[in-house]
Amino acid sequence: MFTDHSIYLFIYLFIYFIHNNAMHCAQVVYGEDVAILAGDALLSDSFKHVALNTKGVSPERVLDVIVRLGASVGPKGLAGGQVMDLECEGRGDQSTVTQEDLAWIHTHKTAALLQVAVASGAILGGATPEEVEACEKYALNIGLAFQVADDILDVTQSTEELGKTAGKDVTADKTTYVKLLGLDGARAEAERLTKEAKEALTPFGDRATPLLALADYIIARKN
Amino acid sequence: MFTDHSIYLFIYLFIYFIHNNAMHCAQVVYGEDVAILAGDALLSDSFKHVALNTKGVSPERVLDVIVRLGASVGPKGLAGGQVMDLECEGRGDQSTVTQEDLAWIHTHKTAALLQVAVASGAILGGATPEEVEACEKYALNIGLAFQVADDILDVTQSTEELGKTAGKDVTADKTTYVKLLGLDGARAEAERLTKEAKEALTPFGDRATPLLALADYIIARKN
Numbered sequence: 001m002f003t004d005h006s007i008y009l010f011i012y013l014f015i016y017f018i019h020n021n022a023m024h025c026a027q028v029v030y031g032e033d034v035a036i037l038a039g040d041a042l043l044s045d046s047f048k049h050v051a052l053n054t055k056g057v058s059p060e061r062v063l064d065v066i067v068r069l070g071a072s073v074g075p076k077g078l079a080g081g082q083v084m085d086l087e088c089e090g091r092g093d094q095s096t097v098t099q100e101d102l103a104w105i106h107t108h109k110t111a112a113l114l115q116v117a118v119a120s121g122a123i124l125g126g127a128t129p130e131e132v133e134a135c136e137k138y139a140l141n142i143g144l145a146f147q148v149a150d151d152i153l154d155v156t157q158s159t160e161e162l163g164k165t166a167g168k169d170v171t172a173d174k175t176t177y178v179k180l181l182g183l184d185g186a187r188a189e190a191e192r193l194t195k196e197a198k199e200a201l202t203p204f205g206d207r208a209t210p211l212l213a214l215a216d217y218i219i220a221r222k223n
Numbered sequence: 224m225f226t227d228h229s230i231y232l233f234i235y236l237f238i239y240f241i242h243n244n245a246m247h248c249a250q251v252v253y254g255e256d257v258a259i260l261a262g263d264a265l266l267s268d269s270f271k272h273v274a275l276n277t278k279g280v281s282p283e284r285v286l287d288v289i290v291r292l293g294a295s296v297g298p299k300g301l302a303g304g305q306v307m308d309l310e311c312e313g314r315g316d317q318s319t320v321t322q323e324d325l326a327w328i329h330t331h332k333t334a335a336l337l338q339v340a341v342a343s344g345a346i347l348g349g350a351t352p353e354e355v356e357a358c359e360k361y362a363l364n365i366g367l368a369f370q371v372a373d374d375i376l377d378v379t380q381s382t383e384e385l386g387k388t389a390g391k392d393v394t395a396d397k398t399t400y401v402k403l404l405g406l407d408g409a410r411a412e413a414e415r416l417t418k419e420a421k422e423a424l425t426p427f428g429d430r431a432t433p434l435l436a437l438a439d440y441i442i443a444r445k446n
Contacts, residue, residue, distance in 0.1 A: 032255070033305075033309055034306055034309065036259055036262070037301075037302040037305050037306055038302065039259070039263065040262065040263075040266060040296055040301070040302055041296060041297040041298055041300075041301075041302035041303075043263060043266055043267065043296075044266065044270075044292070044293045044294075044295075044296035044297055044300075044302075045293055045294075045296075045297045046293075047267075047270045047289060047292070047293045048289070048290050048292075048293025048294050048297070049293070051286045051289040051290045051293065052286075052290045052293075058282075059281075059282035059283050059285075059286050060282050062282075062286060063274045063275075063282050063285060063286065066270060066271070066274040066289060067271050067274045067275045069267070069270070069271075070267045070268055070269075070270045070271025070272070070274065070275075071267075071268075071271050072267075073263055073264060073266075073267035073268075074264040074267055074268045074271070075264055077264075077267075078260075078263070079260040079261065079263055079264035079267075080264075082256075082260050083257055083260055086256055086257065
């Protein structure tokens with residue numbers, strides 16, 4: 001199941017992170033217009049890349065991956081999650097932002113990208129539909145756990161340890177898991193999500209060891 | 224060759240025009256952030272749409288189309304053409320903008336989209352590589368002819384006839400085919416490009432009639 005094709009998924013995720021971060025850099029260096037065009041070019045090139053360079057896999061499976069990649073950016077993916085995030089940030093009264101809102105945002109903004117990356121690897125590696133579904137459940141849960149861990153680190157780590165400004169969620173009065181559940185509640189939620197993620201991989205036995213380690217890393221990390 | 228699949232190409236072009244125009248509208252109505260996200264969502268959804276809904280065609284051909292769609296937006300397509308256009312517009316001395324620059328801009332900004340739309344229709348309809356190439360030559364030439372005709376209309380039509388502000392290229396001191404070649408020179412260039420476009424379709428005989436009519440329309444249109 002874990003084949004050379006995983007390299008494409010890293011490329012895919014890399015392009016996304018580059019896309020988001022490059023947008024901000026490019027806006028500063030080249031101005032808004034060119035930054036938007038660069039984003040469109042990178043996004044389109046990633047579809048071209050997958051369609052052109054995925055060798056040794058049936059074209060049906062490559063198309064399946066492209067459908068999922070396309071969906072992961074749209075209204076039920078990254079774009080939808082980001083818009084909801086902006087909408088919630090903009091609310092004057094942050095107490096109206098619920099845990100359900102938060103889960104929706106992070107499921108679409110972060111977890112959907114992990115979901116499509118892991119599912120694509122499974123599909124290209126020849127997984128059955130049931131195996132793909134198990135991988136997706138794993139990815140959605142670690143995606144949410146990643147965000148809960150981020151919220152915890154923001155209040156427990158120093159700026160130096162974190163490698164980015166600590167406490168900025170509090171400063172910005174942003175609704176986080178820590179704010180909604182308290183520090184202990186957020187830690188319990190991260191544990192619960194990680195446990196669910198790992199349980200989804202039970203059918204794979206030892207073959208899932210790298211993914212299980214990744215799940216543990218997500219909540220154990222210090223920055 | 225001309226099958227139901229052409230509907231996807233219209234959808235594709237439609238999405239592009241919507242994308243460009245919607246960006247400006249969305250920026251006004253929803254702000255910059257949401258407009259960029261909407262653009263990304265539309266762009267990704269168009270790849271998903273082609274991968275998911277192209278029925279009755281071999282998956283190899285669908286992947287070929289996706290590779291071309293992806294390339295048509297990148298640095299050698301729409302984004303590259305737009306950036307070069309901004310670069311040339313920004314030059315203080317417009318006399319440094321050559322006909323070669325102009326052809327490069329419009330080949331990538333406009334003609335590349337027509338090229339991929341026409342080539343995709345041919346590929347999905349079962350065309351041979353030689354037939355696809357002939358269609359591409361046709362499309363690139365009508366794409367450029369379209370732009371030359373636009374430059375001519377800008378100076379020969381009234382705002383009322385044009386349905387948009389006439390003479391705005393002159394007001395903006397923008398380099399156009401009319402400025403470089405004169406009105407008669409630009410008309411001759413449009414004729415030459417249309418002739419080349421139509422000659423590329425000779426092998427198709429009568430089957431190419433709709434595309435030949437489209438080529439004539441492009442330079443005969445009044446707005």
